[in-house]
Amino acid sequence: MNFRPLLLAFFASFLFLFLQDRPCQAAKEFGTSYDIIYNVETDGITRTSQTINLTNKLDHVFATEYQVIIGSTSIEKVTANDNYGELEPKVENKDNATIINLEFDKKMIGKDKTRTIHLTYQTPDFATIKGKVLEVGFPILTNSNDLEEYSVSIRIPDSFGQPTQFIPTTYQGSQLANYQVFNFTKADLEGSDGITATFGTSQIYNFVIRYHLQNKEEIKGRAELALPNDTNYQTVLYQEIKPKPLSVNVDADGNWLAEYIVEPGQSQTIEAQGSIRLNYFPKENFAKNLTSEQKRQYTKSDVYWESSSQTVEQIAKDLQTPKEIYDYLISNFIYDYGRLETNPERLGAAKALQNPDNAICMEFTDAFIALARSAGIPAREHNGFAYTENDRLRPLSLSQDVLHAWPEYYDETAKQWIQIDPTWGNTTGGLNFFDKFDLDHISFVTHGTESSYPVTVGSYKTDDSQGKDVAIEFGDKFEPKESYELLISNLPSGLAGLPVEGEILISNTGNVALYDLPVVVNLSKNGQQQIEKDYSIAVLPPFATYTFHYSQKTNWQTDGGSYQLNVSVLEAQQSQNFELKTIINPTYLVWIGGGAFGSLLWFIGFSIAIKKISKPKTLIPPIGNDPSQQIPLNH
Template structure:
């Protein structure tokens, strides 16, 4: 997280001499009131009013300096209580801006106060992206220098009420034009999020090849729906042979590639990311595979086992990983980055990248009996130092998720960003910046996410993602075909497979199949009246079983099936006319019974 470092140079004053020395903070009472005014574009004007009160009559302040964790500050100025500019020097070094000022006058005497105001424009405090405003007010490195500290955030009222605020205690103030929040003693910084969803537009390219002389099959992982995101494809070229969902929830697209041929696959569309997990996407309760060891997730290692027994909960594991590992910007800049795994990451805690934070969380969670898995994908960031991206090629970020048995939900967390932002809580609520490309649970390395399907000589950028403000309207639209199976010679029922082809780039869930039959026909047990999931461009079957409405009859009638706004119909003949046979059998039985009666009568 961005931080402020304050330095005060103090002098001893007497009638005879002035000698500099170091004094305790208690010799002054210092108050800081910082106001952050954010406009509709995310530009932030910072105004810091600082009051320094002398607690001892012979000590006063002659200089003051502080550092801001950014090198892009603009329009820095410092004024005194009277509005006059104070001598100020501004330098940048080591990623920080250093502001130093000198006081030309002397404020001497107990309870005397010096008031001055520091103003500047800060481009990194707030980010407006699409439908979302995100604000990060920095923490104070030396909070004990300030006896009183308040941070006031003011944003346009058009952003609405915040959906995530840390710390949660603040004083709100509404006007027609602005929304204001006052935080008292917020020494650890402030994080505020406005907006419940974010929309991204993406273009992904996959490069596959078939070295065999015969046609072959290639599979790629397309970004799937999760309980945090909804995907809508506008184009997949060429069209896949099929799209299937694997155990982890990945969408696996299959393509036929000619012998000794290469194929470039392009997937374009929109991703809508939600702040809170939804229940729309069915996931099911994870089985024991999600607590088992895998490569890089060494759950049986003695140290991992020991830590898991101590930590026990997802929250404790997250806190431990975020605080124990340190993000290595130096290693990030290396050309090659090998994956450590959890055990090696704990041995080299200062060399971690996002993959190490993720692997360590998963290994500890699984060792504690908590189902956990890895997410690979894209993470939108306006400040790569605070929220770094560190995987190779175009796959930019990795983060874990764990299964909450009480909520029956997978919960995404990001200990990497929890570390690099200096403590912003990415456990309770993630954010709107993470897009999942691939899910690793059954295996720790596959399927490969978008950005890792490369061919020698085609080292180009294959992941393009940008914020958008809207997504095209999309309603379920299908085509229907029927495969009618006539009843066997002695059969009574007809069975029909209704082939439902999704013509859209979205997945649909719990889709009703409405079936109507004409008089004389009836729907039989085993008829499928809904489709649990229909993936983009996928074909699913719904079985329809028709029988006669009355026994011993044979009927021909019409069956009408509807899915969404599409309807199809067909004729079918069901049942057997068994009435003549039944009458004949009945006559024989009656004749036999009558003959028996006559015989009995003659014997009398």
């Protein structure tokens, strides 16, 4: 009886191997052992060597050929031999796969007879060198329980350094010449879908981004632009923003919002250049407990995140952890590549769960957030850039800016937001984007308190703007410079009895954000300390100015004298002296005070009048934020 074992290797993000064609019967007819060596070179090419032992368990059953199907067309330099000498592999590319067929010229007949097959080939698909990082993923046999022996050895050049993370985590390490060797046994690989690892703890990208604004109104217009901002996984460095923003504010989700004024009937393009450093692990200084209000905000139902809908609640009742929700989505949703060719509508979670065959990254993300929130798990969304070299495994839209959406959930134990990507977990055939994230996701904006605002870069278009507005490339240098300016203004000398008012301005003049800045304000009179107050600025983004409005009541009888206001921020100090004159005659004071008060009222009234005339109109939605202009997140 002739029998042809079939080894099918399905390549998703990397290669996944599994036996097909009567596996149960094959286990009865053949004893099989596997020894695989993956040798990664410094150029990213992996040279693979597989030793397969097929032992006959029956006298009348023998193998006549062996077939390997690899889900990649990038398989080269295939060689094979067995006990009797060289074999002539027949290699065919079909349906985005490589089929290697080995025909045996001589029969191996008899119980306990063993045919040993040596198969070698090379491919660029197992390892990817991206900037300063090496990412690797290797196939394993999913039916390894049917194998009598099974081992995998991975060899990585020393030049890539130590691994940041390995999955599975159990292995035996050794050294072979200039290679690190990671050995896995059958027991080590039990329950695993594949072997993945990252070498390198951070990645640097350079970026150039543009925002196009257009004011079609007859009055000044105000625009609020979301600049790429720091998260617990990334640090953003700005070399230049042209023109500079009027202000930069931080919203409840940590987004950096730059303010611009556009004249009536005018258009304006803002260009920002800089670098982003991605961290493999969340930054410790971002670990914080959520307040009760934040928990309420991040578990509420919202547009596109219909956590209280019947559809969502029905599914969520059986999914109580982030991992269960992630697994549900990658198992039940089907990525709809056809929607990449259109301008797809954002379906929202409820509709996506009702139509799981039509999902793209928006639906994977919205569904995760809604299901998590329904289960009481705080969850948010990231919009941004996703680096990929394979648009089938990690799909994207090539016709416009490469935008992507992925969710994050709050881990109560770690006190951190944990980013995951169920979309890529699905499209890569099961590559783990839950326990192990990557250095490919750059966040441009975070949605938590609102499901669609602020709008990400790439969506600010005008009638005349064409082409892509997001350019990303790998970088080599990341040189943060922390600096700031301290200024005390509007503290004129005056009369005791009137309030002393002024402003303390702290401006970030560096290229990265400043965190937890301590501010100490000290007021002394005639050399004696009167007041000392401590403040802290949680975050001060580049180009931002934090303003303390200083106001101190004074008594007309007792507060005359020489004053000094001292302000310190870390090692920087600024002082300003002023005099308060005491008026002896109360009647004179009333007359002066009344006049001053009248002047003050006139000044305030004048200021308000000016503001009413000159305050720019905030277009609804603000300039550049029209949802009809937004680039959909297509991948």
